[in-house]
Amino acid sequence: MSQPTFILGIDPGLANTGWGIIEVAGSKKSCLAYGCISTAAGDPIDLRLKQIYDGISAVIERYHPTELGIESIFFSANAKSAIATGQARGAALVAVAGAGLEVGEYTPLQIKQTIVGNGVATKEQIQYMVRAILKLDHVPKPDHAADALGAAICHANFRNDALRRSLKKEAAR
């Protein structure tokens, strides 16, 4: 029986940064905790980013995850929202790097395919499957927390695949 791994998932946003912690032991995945760091639109930008940084730092300190799954972002509705999301992502990733987590970035397509098995899945389909995979009583709310758990699950699967490939390689030697 392999040791469980704790994986953090983050869905960064300036107003709402979702996070989730899953425990992975072999192919079994369960949810340890999830939540959302909300910041007030009227507050100075540096304080809002510091809240995100502090919030993620506190989650890492509490649950000691060793790996991170996060959605890669390359597109956005507009430059203004891209900059806002980028800043939140920067604040969160500084906290992650400070704690030495291994980072896996996944495209929205990879996350959808891993969780629903289909790259054009709706938000609702993803949330339904996140709930089913983690055997939760209800869909995690807010949406940001569900998306964060989705990124963590995606990382768990890619990680297992990579592990299997490297074990096969060793066995073949």
Next chain:
Amino acid sequence: MSQPTFILGIDPGLANTGWGIIEVAGSKKSCLAYGCISTAAGDPIDLRLKQIYDGISAVIERYHPTELGIESIFFSANAKSAIATGQARGAALVAVAGAGLEVGEYTPLQIKQTIVGNGVATKEQIQYMVRAILKLDHVPKPDHAADALGAAICHANFRNDALRRSLKKEAAR
């Protein structure tokens, strides 16, 4: 004679984050130091952001600025560069907020008007004036450092204006 104030200027970018420190005493401004934090395109994103955070933290620890001037960004050539710049800005601002600096954000137009007196100034005109205002032997290089010093000078002027207005208000009471 008022106590000098040390102002940090930052020009954030994922590949190159320029910084500069100016000393302001009354209307006199001088340059204390400037530089650029460069990160390698091939390195993981979290490590690159951590380098920016660590670099800005080290500058603050060394020069003890109490205020920051930074360009506000709302537009960008494309979403990809907006996200990259946003992430760098987020990492830098977390360092600034952690050290408790007062933050002044200025539009590109405000910076150009403050430094050159003209909102359509070219990059070369700004660099020429940054050099002249700070009485430097040569134009600060790289461009990111010159832009960072420009943001710091802009903050110094807006700050003096605000100070004068509040003194006038007090005198009128």
